[in-house]
Amino acid sequence: MKDDGNTPVILRADGLSKRFGGRDDLLTRSLARIGLATPSPLVRAVEDVSFELRRGKVLGVVGESGCGKSTLGRMLAGLLTPSAGRVETATHEAGESFPVQMIFQDPFSSLNPRKRVRDLIGEAPRVHQIVPRADLGDWIADLMQKCGIDPSYQTRFSHEFSGGQRQRIGIARALAVKPELLICDEAVSALDVSIQAQIINLFMDLRDEFGLTYVFISHDLGVVEHISDRIVVMYLGRIVESGPAEQIFDAPAHPYTSALIDGVPRLDRRRQVYAPIKGDIPSPIDPPSGCHFHPRCPMATERCRVEAPKLREIAAGRQAACHLIDDPAF
Amino acid sequence: MSSAKTMQAVLEVANLDTSFVTASGEIKALQGVSLHVNKGEILGLVGESGSGKSLTGFSINGLISPPGRVMRGTIRLHGEPVLGRSAEDMRRLRGRRIAMIFQDPMMTLNPVLRIETQMRDALRAHETLSRAEARDRAIAALDEVGIPAPATRLTAYPHQLSGGMRQRVAIAIALLHQPDLIIADEPTTALDVTIQGQILALVQRLCRERGTALIWITHDLAVVAGIADRIAVMYAGRVVEMGPVDAVLDRPAHPYTRGLIDSVPNRNSRGRRLRQIPGRMPALTDLPEGCAFAPRCTHATPACAVMPEMRALSHARAVRCVHPLSEAPG
Ligand SMILES: Nc1ncnc2c1ncn2[C@@H]1O[C@H](COP(=O)(O)OP(=O)(O)OP(=O)(O)O)[C@@H](O)[C@H]1O
Numbered sequence: 231m232k233d234d235g236n237t238p239v240i241l242r243a244d245g246l247s248k249r250f251g252g253r254d255d256l257l258t259r260s261l262a263r264i265g266l267a268t269p270s271p272l273v274r275a276v277e278d279v280s281f282e283l284r285r286g287k288v289l290g291v292v293g294e295s296g297c298g299k300s301t302l303g304r305m306l307a308g309l310l311t312p313s314a315g316r317v318e319t320a321t322h323e324a325g326e327s328f329p330v331q332m333i334f335q336d337p338f339s340s341l342n343p344r345k346r347v348r349d350l351i352g353e354a355p356r357v358h359q360i361v362p363r364a365d366l367g368d369w370i371a372d373l374m375q376k377c378g379i380d381p382s383y384q385t386r387f388s389h390e391f392s393g394g395q396r397q398r399i400g401i402a403r404a405l406a407v408k409p410e411l412l413i414c415d416e417a418v419s420a421l422d423v424s425i426q427a428q429i430i431n432l433f434m435d436l437r438d439e440f441g442l443t444y445v446f447i448s449h450d451l452g453v454v455e456h457i458s459d460r461i462v463v464m465y466l467g468r469i470v471e472s473g474p475a476e477q478i479f480d481a482p483a484h485p486y487t488s489a490l491i492d493g494v495p496r497l498d499r500r501r502q503v504y505a506p507i508k509g510d511i512p513s514p515i516d517p518p519s520g521c522h523f524h525p526r527c528p529m530a531t532e533r534c535r536v537e538a539p540k541l542r543e544i545a546a547g548r549q550a551a552c553h554l555i556d557d558p559a560f
Numbered sequence: 561m562s563s564a565k566t567m568q569a570v571l572e573v574a575n576l577d578t579s580f581v582t583a584s585g586e587i588k589a590l591q592g593v594s595l596h597v598n599k600g601e602i603l604g605l606v607g608e609s610g611s612g613k614s615l616t617g618f619s620i621n622g623l624i625s626p627p628g629r630v631m632r633g634t635i636r637l638h639g640e641p642v643l644g645r646s647a648e649d650m651r652r653l654r655g656r657r658i659a660m661i662f663q664d665p666m667m668t669l670n671p672v673l674r675i676e677t678q679m680r681d682a683l684r685a686h687e688t689l690s691r692a693e694a695r696d697r698a699i700a701a702l703d704e705v706g707i708p709a710p711a712t713r714l715t716a717y718p719h720q721l722s723g724g725m726r727q728r729v730a731i732a733i734a735l736l737h738q739p740d741l742i743i744a745d746e747p748t749t750a751l752d753v754t755i756q757g758q759i760l761a762l763v764q765r766l767c768r769e770r771g772t773a774l775i776w777i778t779h780d781l782a783v784v785a786g787i788a789d790r791i792a793v794m795y796a797g798r799v800v801e802m803g804p805v806d807a808v809l810d811r812p813a814h815p816y817t818r819g820l821i822d823s824v825p826n827r828n829s830r831g832r833r834l835r836q837i838p839g840r841m842p843a844l845t846d847l848p849e850g851c852a853f854a855p856r857c858t859h860a861t862p863a864c865a866v867m868p869e870m871r872a873l874s875h876a877r878a879v880r881c882v883h884p885l886s887e888a889p890g
């Protein structure tokens with residue numbers, strides 16, 4: 231990344247945490263005793279996550295299933311209240327626009343099947359007077375055009391479209407309220423590569439044209455590597471490594487990051503598959519002691535079993551949480 | 561094509577047509593599909609969503625049910641015809657000589673039965689053996705697919721296992737009778753890269769050790785690069801290119817294969833635009849005359865309006881294209 235430190239910070243997460251369940255008050259316990267409730271275990275879905283994101287940049291968030299990516303994304307988008315910490319955005323005030331929008335994996339469930347494409351895209355900007363009524367038709371047609379949907383399809387219903395087209399409708403809808411920050415949660419994961427390439431190119435065009443900023447959540451490391459300026463690697467709710475994308479992919483510092491990257495199938499790796507990590511993904515309900523990664527880590531030592539490593543700066547703009555990285559000049 | 565077949569072909573499919581016959585007419589879902597798999601060989605079957613990969617697998621395994629119908633063609637397993645057998649005969653073949661692994665392991669597993677019961681039932685479907693023998697076989701099979709403490713897992717229900725574990729159990733069941741051929745339909749698509757890597761390595765090893773022929777269906781070219789010996793690329797219900805994995809990925813002959821390869825994000829594409837194939841695959845009800853890829857193809861000429869035959873480029877390669885790319889060997 232060309233780290234032009236002068237583009238302003240648009241998003242800051244400060245000690246963000248989210249816990250689910252774990253209700254253990256008198257009422258729950260009494261109900262549990264007579265069989266009317268099950269005391270829900272405490273899940274630390276996201277734990278003490280901090281980072282900054284500059285305007286026009288793409289932050290990739292990666293990690294295995296259940297590591298807290300979606301929970302983090304929803305907190306950033308303001309759809310979920312943090313249990314601790316805060317999200318700061320330096321966008322315009324909500325009103326003339328909705329500056330933070332989220333795009334989900336399943337475009338179908340987020341689109342009302344009884345609405346026409348015209349209304350799916352145009353309703354929010356009309357109701358909130360983001361676009362003058364007289365310009366609305368052009369605004370919708372223009373967005374559809376940009377997102378690669380034939381504007382003559384305005385009166386169709388979302389169920390008449392393929393998965394890739396629905397995803398585009400979802401994107402057009404998010405863009406209709408003039409956002410500055412898009413949180414994409416597995417937004418291209420369900421698409422075929424040829425459609426995926428179209429959507430990824432679209433995201434990059436929108437960044438260049440409107441200076442959009444992205445948080446790009448995905449379990450597909452190939453896509454994340456392609457699109458991101460910076461990377462956050464999560465394991466069981468915590469950041470284990472973060473830094474510029476090239477550095478993370480070319481010289482990962484954390485053993486978990488290395489293992490994740492090594493496990494990615496690649497076109498140039500023939501008749502050879504790697505399984506760099508043994509064992510299943512542990513549960514965030516009952517995380518391992520010490521370093522959460524130690525039971526699966528090929529380099530774990532005694533210290534890793536008992537002491538949790540702190541996330542600390544290992545180089546400029548680069549952080550990792552691993553006992554093996556003791557040399558700050560690493 | 562026939563020149564590429566060897567004496568040890570486990571499966572030979574020739575000119576297979578599968579259709580959906582409805583009141584409004586016949587939808588031709590597979591047309592002229594020909595492929596073969598040799599002993600101990602892994603064939604990667606790739607293509608976009610809806611190209612006919614699963615239908616090919618289902619047709620081979622006798623799992624096409626009305627309104628679907630295999631209209632024409634031959635399928636041979638070790639030289640013996642598979643089509644035209646009685647339902648009972650087909651059931652005997654399935655599970656014992658041809659096994660299938662699905663994307664969702666719950667297609668194989670019954671949610672209300674313990675693992676032990678399911679494995680015993682699967683064994684007894686084709687063999688006569690005592691409870692104790694069945695238990696020993698089940699434990700050995702689970703051990704082989706890398707399930708820790710297999711004896712204790714026998715009492716578990718599927719929902720008590722992780723997704724990766726469930727897929728391992730489904731694989732263990734598929735391998736129980738040492739089948740000649742396994743058809744794996746996107747079995748790792750829903751899994752994390754780390755778990756996918758484990759499963760790929762496992763299946764690759766088991767097939768090599770036992771000489772099992774494997775068809776690995778996926779939309780992920782990189783997975784095929786890692787696991788397959790040969791590739792068959794499907795488009796709109798037809799095989800459009802087939803050959804050894806290195807040849808096809810390094811020097812694709814079909815413009816569609818080239819387009820697919822170019823749209824995969826990779827290390828070197830970082831920060832650049834991805835090449836994209838314009839448009840999308842046509843609906844089966846709306847196929848153009850001649851080459852179905854022509855509307856999206858930059859090499860198309862009027863000659864492409866006549867369906868090209870699958871033609872041999874070398875003893876091991878074939879392509880269905882009027883203007884095969886010149887980088888491929890002639
Ligand atoms: N509403 C909820 N109540 C209880 N637990 C929850 C809730 N939402 C999420 N969790 C738990 O929080 C953890 C993090 O979930 P999250 O969906 O953020 O993971 P993720 O990284 O997005 O996973 P995936 O890659 O599978 O989408 C998981 O253990 C999940 O089960």
Ligand SMILES: Nc1ncnc2c1ncn2[C@@H]1O[C@H](COP(=O)(O)OP(=O)(O)OP(=O)(O)O)[C@@H](O)[C@H]1O
Nearest residue numbers: 580587589608609610611612613614615616779844
């Ligand atoms: N019952 C049916 N009636 C009509 N068409 C069907 C039916 N089942 C499948 N098809 C069509 O057959 C074609 C091939 O489907 P198939 O499931 O084999 O695709 P695929 O390559 O496995 O795709 P995916 O990657 O999405 O699994 C699709 O166009 C599908 O719409």
Ligand code: SF4
Nearest residue numbers: 851854857864881882
């Ligand atoms: S046959 Fe013609 S249209 Fe089809 S892929 Fe080849 S060049 Fe393109």
Ligand SMILES: [Mg+2]
Nearest residue numbers: 299300301415
């Ligand atoms: Mg998620």
Ligand SMILES: [Mg+2]
Nearest residue numbers: 613614615745
């Ligand atoms: Mg399929």
